[in-house]
């Protein structure tokens with residue numbers, strides 16, 4: 008299909024005309040996009056079949072269970088991975104079709120909130136690209152993450168609608184559907200051979216799989232992402248059919264909009280069980296139909312639990328082994344514990360899931376019984392290890408105080424527990440999960456996150472990719488570790504100039520987009536200082552915006568104050584129910600209004616908030632950044648992955664020693680990164696012992712005082728909108744240490760500005776050292792570690 012230009016062009020036109028009954032000349036970009044994508048999907052079908060054939064012959068399979076997959080767009084990435092991008096770009100150009108315009112048509116598949124979901128997408132890409140047998144299992148939400156619309160600086164949420172025109176990459180497989188039971192009760196039947204359990208009077212929901220190809224780089228391996236959608240079962244109840252329909256379809260209607268709070272509990276729990284029950288049964292079915300022996304399951308299948316959301320996979324596998332395949336408890340547990348591995352992504356206590364028994368038990372009666380038994384046996388083992396230590400056992404129990412603790416269930420039922428960056432894993436081992444670590448230290452390990460360089464470098468930044476290719480060869484495209492070959496060019500002024508030109512080009516592209524979207528003119532020669540990520544108090548967008556306001560005050564007060572012109576760029580969605588986060592978004596807009604419209608700071612400080620931050624927008628923003636803001640309160644950000652994407656694109660990190668920033672520093676060395684603020688131990692000891700009084704900083708630092716007063720004195724608004732923010736900093740003693748870190752941040756920012764303006768040679772060198780040190784943050788490295796040390800594949 009894609010081997011001959013003429014044949015391609017003809018078949019493209021013909022298909023277009025046949026599918027839409029329209030002449031080629033009159034076809035729209037959308038029709039062209041669908042036609043091309045369908046051709047690509049057909050093109051890979053034989054490789055897809057062949058990959059599956061290969062897997063049938065017995066190598067161990069990995070299944071990555073995740074409630075989120077934040078894929079973004081696929082056309083361009085698939086073409087790159089198939090090695091077809093450039094060819095098709097020219098062949099289509101001949102037909103007067105710009106490939107990038109077709110790419111723009113594709114909706115982002117936004118089945119995720121942020122880092123956790125995007126990590127899952129990067130992992131799929133790496134698994135396939137490393138020719139490893141690893142598949143995703145998730146939910147096919149009808150509506151992905153909400154679309155953010157800004158109205159007068161306030162966030163509005165509109166339902167996202169990626170399936171509006173159908174979705175070209177999926178294949179619906181109704182014949183592989185499974186029915187998932189909810190509610191009802193459990194019949195206990197005593198037989199001579201032992202007690203049997205039967206789930207009766209259940210309400211069934213049909214899980215229908217939709218398979219998507221995951222195209223590996225080089226096109227040799229096509230893995231599968233299986234997404235389940237919830238539909239009515241043929242075992243529909245006779246009464247209240249409409250209610251049943253509504254409740255059934257609700258399960259895969261919306262992605263849960265938050266990754267750190269619990270709301271809509273029953274629905275959320277239904278989603279989780281729906282995902283795992285359908286996935287585990289389809290995994291077992293496939294394993295058995297290929298002639299697998301159940302008792303050997305763990306030798307042929309590894310199942311990974313991405314955060315606690317899919318933890319019910321553990322009791323679900325137990326249920327199947329016990330009730331349907333009649334294994335004994337000990338046999339079943341032996342297999343289960345060796346099959347599962349669990350990744351923890353956060354230590355924020357509000358994100359550690361706990362389900363009230365009063366909800367859990369009626370919804371999932373048999374699963375609850377199994378969880379209770381897992382708990383009893385687990386506590387018994389603890390009792391043997393720690394006789395008499397009731398307090399400790401109670402703290403570690405899986406079911407206690409009327410709740411099921413999902414993280415504890417995950418730890419008990421998995422053979423491996425990992426954190427996502429060195430510091431995070433240390434905190435898990437020594438604090439958050441210390442009891443479990445003492446009990447079973449061998450289970451704990453670290454796997455520092457990574458990002459796929461194929462999307463975040465090859466796809467997002469073709470300009471930089473070709474410069475690197477002409478400089479160090481194309482080896483890095485396959486193996487990101489080869490980026491280290493760039494190190495010697497840190498002193499090559501000809502190369503440095505070219506690198507600068509690439510960055511400038513990317514800033515111009517972004518400037519154009521900002522003008523189109525925001526109507527604001529920004530200067531590509533100013534410093535592009537970027538913070539894009541979910542809005543959360545611990546990520547401290549507030550520190551950034553207060554610094555901007557303070558800078559504004561400084562310039563206003565002293566017209567001789569020297570600073571390099573800066574464009575501050577934000578992008579962030581706040582969870583719809585997270586009032587404080589939404590207020591910070593409004594604050595960013597109010598500061599932007601003040602600063603952008605004041606002649607005194609015109610051309611010096613510009614503030615831009617880009618609406619509806621998402622994967623495809625990130626691909627335009629990240630290549631254009633000079634400074635990457637990674638300023639969370641130390642100890643709070645488990646890893647961060649944006650930090651890695653920016654680094655790979657030559658931005659310099661402005662960061663705290665938090666998450667993977669610690670390892671970024673290790674790669675760049677202290678001269679190529681801007682580190683400021685409290686360290687994790689300091690934050691944690693303040694947390695414990697107190698001793699920090701934010702009011703002192705307000706009283707002793709006139710700049711802080713002046714800036715904070717402006718939140719409430721009418722400078723920014725006269726309706727008292729920002730009182731809550733003012734109060735969080737002063738009345739509630741500034742939980743995230745914004746004021747404590749303020750001066751250190753301000754000074755470090757000043758230093759960054761000075762280097763950019765006065766020592767460009769140094770800055771360019773820093774860029775090189777960041778790019779050349781970023782190879783280790785390819786998710787290929789991460790996945791190789793998972794494969795070897797956790798999954799044993």
Ligand code: GLG
Nearest residue numbers: 122123352427645646647648
């Ligand atoms: C989490 C964490 C991030 C982490 C990501 C992927 O907050 O720090 O990088 O998972 O491990 N909920 C998240 O996005």
